[in-house]
Amino acid sequence: MAPAHTPASSSARTAHGRRCVRCSPRPSPCTAEPVSSRSPSPQDAQDAQDGQEAQDAQGSQDGRASLASIGSGTLMAVAPGKGIIAHRYADGQVRGYVALNKPEAWVRSIDFGDRSAGLHHVAAEFDGWSPSLTAFVTRSQAEPWLRPIHALPVGLRWGRVPGVTLLGDAAHLMSPFAGEGANLAMYDGADLAGALAEQPDVESALSAYEERLFPRGGGAADRSARNMRLFFGPEAPRSVAALFDPS
Ligand SMILES: Cc1cc2nc3c(=O)[nH]c(=O)nc-3n(C[C@H](O)[C@H](O)[C@H](O)COP(=O)(O)OP(=O)(O)OC[C@H]3O[C@@H](n4cnc5c(N)ncnc54)[C@H](O)[C@@H]3O)c2cc1C
The missing domain is CATH 1.20.58 (Methane Monooxygenase Hydroxylase; Chain G, domain 1)
Incomplete structure (x- = not known):
């Protein structure tokens, strides 16, 4: 898949600290997880706002760090079966790819109707990676495009068929x-x-x-x-x- 990137939002961790692909990127409890039975107080609201601001600031920092790490060329962070790849174009724009060795059906099952949640679902595959790398995914401002990779057998040939050939x-x-x-x-x-x-x-x-x-x-x-x-x-x-x- 190939989302183009200019960082915009932040972490996939929920308030309860566990990863849940159905949660929004904001630190709210997942519906499948227990939530606090105590009524929220004004102090809770202030703490939540402070926490959100701290997270936004951290997210911006991760975004800046990720953009800086490309410099003027290409960034490739790869591991067995996965990778985050980004290029800086001549006009300064950054575009990139997330590569995942997954069945096409897995990728197609992700609901990008909620783009942020979809991107966090993808970023969850990079759990434990530096936030300055996962920020390329979670803070992308572009629509993700899915690009399944197909290939013909290496060295494929065919017999001459009169009047017909193939190219590209x-x-x-x-x-x-x-x-x-x-x-x-x-x-x-x-x-x-x-x-x-x-x-x-x-x-x-x-x-x-x-x-x-x-x-x-x-x-x-x-x-x-x-x-x-x-x-x-x-x-x-x-x-x-x-x-x-x-x-
Ligand atoms: C993620 C990704 C990254 C890539 N990066 C690079 C790169 O860095 N450098 C590079 O050189 N290559 C790259 N490629 C490969 C490159 O995009 C393709 O090799 C190239 O586009 C092939 O050109 P083509 O004209 O043979 O086929 P296509 O570009 O697929 O063109 C075929 C056209 O035919 C049309 N068509 C199909 N069926 C019909 C029909 N029945 N009637 C009428 N029209 C039809 C299609 O809609 C399409 O427009 C990349 C590919 C991918 C997926």
Whole structure:
């Protein structure tokens, strides 16, 4: 899924200190939990307001810390099966992804009708992570977009079918972790156009194009599958750090 981020609200912990995905992000008791039987006094109201202000201040601090941690580039916090990834764009905007190795049905079952509660549900998957990282999720001001990751088998080929070929994702759908899918789609289009212009007939052009397409797509699909294992496999995050410092 891919929520864009500019921090806005705070913690998923409830007043009783337990996590409950059905609770609002504000520190109110969950309906499934016991609540105080004592009537609230004016002091309670003041304490609640002080607590809320303290939490808001902490939330803002977490938000600022999370934005500062990106600097002018990319932040990747990964672990086996999950990650928080954020990029700063040239115009200063921050956009990011939460990556979770979960069945699509689990993600689709989250009710983003209450966006804040939905985002806190997602952030609960990162329990124990630094608040400056989970703030990317809980304080996002953008609508979350779900992006299930699908991939064709690495090295997929097909026999020549007269008059027909494939390009882009249709030919070599892969996870986005090589950052090549859009580049390849454009390259494929240019390559196919070149072949059609150069070759004497359509069949020769499609054959020549596919001879180059298969190794090009296969190489990127292999890198992408490998990167996905490095980012979210059992050795993460050390496997990612090793990419930058192989010594
Ligand atoms: C989360 C994520 C991050 C990514 N990051 C990167 C990145 O950093 N760098 C990169 O290079 N790539 C990235 N990609 C991959 C990239 O988005 C795709 O590889 C690229 O969009 C593929 O282009 P395409 O034209 O082949 O397919 P698409 O972009 O899927 O275009 C196909 C179009 O065909 C339309 N269509 C489908 N069926 C029909 C029909 N029957 N009739 C008419 N129209 C139809 C669809 O609506 C769609 O508009 C990322 C992908 C994801 C999911």
